[in-house]
Amino acid sequence: MDSSSSPIDLDSNEQIINLEEIQTPRPPSTPNSSSCPLPKKRKENDPSIVWNHFTKVEDSPVDDAKAKCNYCGKMYACHSKRNETSTMQNHLPLCPKNPHKRESSDKYQKTLASEATPEEEVGESDSSMVRNLVTHKYSEEAVRSAIVEMVIIDELPFRIVEGQGFKKMVRLLEPQFKVPCRVTVVRDCMKLFASEKTKLKKLLKNEGIRISLTIDSWTSIQNLNYMCLTTHFLDSDWKLQKKIINFCLIPNHRGDTIGRYVESCLRDWDINKIFTVTVDNANSNDTAILYLRHFLTGNVLGGKYMHIRCCAHILNLVVNESLKECNDAITMVRNAVRYVRSSPAILDKFKECAKKEKIDCEQRFFLDVQT
Template structure:
């Protein structure tokens, strides 16, 4: 099986086992070893896959609920694909990510996607779904509705199962704003396309970099116009080479002709200043996308915090003296409000994740609701979240059992010494106090006890699962 593992881990073709060099290495390590054929290697890979799949299937029987992310796309060969990924926490409080299915699908219709997901879940024996994260396509709304109807085991009949992909919505928001800076972005894009179009042009550009004594090893990269984060990275690197591009305009007439041939000239000083401001403006969106796209650490508790930061950023930029920035921010704010502008438009599970972060609990929601909705509606909003939180708690209590077993250090005795005349009296009052303490704890759920304690201090490397 070691060869099968090597083929899978290193993504090698099956024919590697028949390569002359590979066989020579095997003979040098152990002359008696019989190198398998490519057919045997392929058979071993399938056997290993089935073994690992069965192990994972057994794990799914022991874990709690599973969250899913589902992505669909069309390749350049015009083939439709779907990738379904499971995210779950094991009994040791470790986060796991596993790709359950990567397959071709006939089309992107919602019912087709829903049926494929349902079939995959049945194959893995997964019957406890918590949430499904999908992008904002209308077909995904149909797919989620299909899962609500035909896949069992949901909390509250799947009312909160649907979570829209934050990165995808961020993409829609930023793309709306970038339309107002199309001229400067297009000029820089044309300049980058020119120097990337041939080795000779790249060599000329490198000479300009040397003359300007720019100490940067990054190479300019062309963006994908529909992916704003690639546009951000293109602008970030290109702005570093502002002076070399201006020098190239003076030294290379063909560069100027090329840029003018597409109805715009090379980027001028005003364009570069606009790009510099734009990079600073977009950085918060890029950083938030990177943080929320992580799969090796918990991000659900950070979702709302990132939304708060973005909303605050857009509100501030909407008051900017820069007319272009102000217009960008206002357009992006409209799109932001469309998806996240009110509590009714946001999946309440996002707020539950915030409360279950011991650094925030209800304090962050209190602060933010007051800032957005004003003092009159804060308690109403908090009550909605609290009500859902208790509903979830009682749902889990039914399945897993309820206990108030939260340990605390024993409080000092509050018995008045003047009331104690003898050892027997002291013993009586101590027993009485203990009874009161235990009675109070028994009347409080674990949630109540958790919320009564203050928030944890914010630490740079805080691990919420380890806590």
Template sequence: MARQKGRDRMKDRSEVWEHFLKKETPLVLRAICKYCRMEYKYNPKKNGTSVLWGHINRCRKYPYNTPKDSKQSILSFRGAKIGDGTSNLTYQKYDPASIRKALSFMVIVDELPFKFVEGVGFRQICNVMEPRFHVPSRITVAKDCYQTYLIEKRKLKNVLKHCNSRVSLTTDSWTSIQQINYMCLTVHFIDNNWKLQKRILNFCLISSHKGEEIGKEVEKCLLDWELEKVFCITVDNASSNDTAIGYLRRKNNHWKSRFLKGRYLHMRCVAHIINLVVSDGLKTMNESVNRVRHAVRFIKQSPARLLRFKKCVSEEKINTKRLLCLDVPTRWNSTYLMLSAVIDLKGAFERFSEFLQAFYDLTLRVSGSLCVTSNLFFDELVNVALLLKELESSEDFEMCVIASKMKEKYDKYWGDVEKMNMLIFIAVVLDPRYKLDYVEWMITQIYRVDVASTLITNLREALNAMYEEYRGFSSSDVLKEEAGIIK
């Protein structure tokens, strides 16, 4: 009777079958070790290959295993420190679990694709370094990476739970080339050792950029991390973020550790405001900037043109090592770098570039992520206001028009004192180098007398309210709860 045709049997993908033979019996399949002839029951629908790998790691007749127990220590020079008075020779145990942990760490830190571990070259070098270790598949490595994430998440959650300080959040959302919406939420806090920490809490998909959706996603993340001691949330100036903060402020009213009833929860991104201010000013000089941009692009598009340009620089005896750089039109500070490079090669834009220098310095100071910046940018912020005030009365008509447009955008965010977040001033007041008198004096330099008086009054009220808020934490029970002692 002819054998009925059917679907071909799937090829075994696991490398463990290089060490085992399959034996079919009427009741069950069996896997037989090629070295010691040990038999194991095997059912591809119920059992994996973990038992078989475990046998290979301890099989005494497997040629790459040590004659004794595989957990026996072996001599090694790894971990030795030269010049510290200790012996250079040490010992090390074969631990496949530690190797898998290190492998997942490598994939995460070096941002490698999971399929990297299935590459022929990588498997070859692993076989040379440690023949007893069997490189896992990309699916296993992905699971190991996820387990690493869960472990690190538990550690960070414990740190945040026992942290004595409040936390600040920053969030942003964008759309990828594939038209997929993403959102990132980052936490900033001072740990119990007085060190600034920055951690990404969530990087996730969102259905849309609507404020309500963003607010719900942030709330969901905060509930997952059990975070209630939120000081403020920094966002850019999109209208949807106003809606998102409004949603979170309503939810914040139900949190036990809310700060001043969410009065200063909304912090507008200073770097984004500076970008909007300068972008409005650049529109006046848009034609000139475009000419520079097109000239730089024309030169850099061809290696021959770039080489000829360098030759011209040499012939003109221009003493500079700077090269032309093309800007990104949506990022004004890259436009500054482009114009600044052009100045060394042609002096036509010198005055305009010096004008942008103050905004560039301010952007650098407020964009730092390795140190606290809230108390650093106040001087530059005042300098920018004074510069705009001075240029508005300039005899240069073009600069006067530019300054007027930029001042209009500046006043939109920092001109209405009733809408300003007092925390940008309080951070400077708490800096012992400046204190309250200095801040009040600087406010009088950049605002009209009536506006300055109102702003100073609001600042003093905010300071008193903050003091009363923290004075309520003076009882021992509350202090212990803030420190995470009471569970």
């Protein structure tokens, strides 16, 4: 071989190799491809659950495919390659006309929350106590029920739900919740009352339960006559229960009037087994008990010992009669208290005198305590 031809051959071979490398590029290297498998694609015969609530629009173009909500008619892009179904999934729990809204929210809107113990619910929490994490889901019905219980338990006015501060607090806690008006809260309270009344009726119809009634009537400062009817009974677990079954206005405090209103209430609750009736030591209540004995049947010994007089009321009458014997001394003390309470300056001067005499007392002054 000639020495002059060898370099030409090498150069030509190198040029051929370089051209082949340019014309046929190598695939990019994927290091550790065996340890990082590609995600599995969903099978074509396994469609998303979203399509149970959405329908593809047939008239839409292929490049701009649309899907329509079966409930509210809202349109979403649903191109098979460019769009995903997550936007439609997020729409289902918020759709106002979705009848399966609760199921959708159960699937997509669960969060973690700490479970409060009964002690913490009443404000007696312990910082060292371990609290459990539970799944929490938003429910509009549960929030409305909690508002009704708050109004009833805390004896709040219905207009509290229309206050700006309450609405702001609810908006920060749960933006999805729409605060109801006070008319809706009243309606929810009546629904809760009807539900609890039905449960209590079933409980009182149990065989073997005898009820003791307490009747209390009084006149308010607006000169309105009220009557409260309370039941006391032992449940199946031998626990004493106390339930108010009636709180109403009455025209007067006559015995037959009280008897008729009590009879109407007992008929409404379907109660006919009465053990005792506790009332104040007033003459009108004697007439009311005589009226109820003719109405009630199945009483113990024919209702002979049904009438129970309130011992606290009797004691109060005794004390008031005895106080009349020292009326002059009580009048002097009452006048002194009235003078001290007449102005803030006199009250401050009285407290200074008490400090000089080293009398340590933080109690306030009251003119009369009837009970």
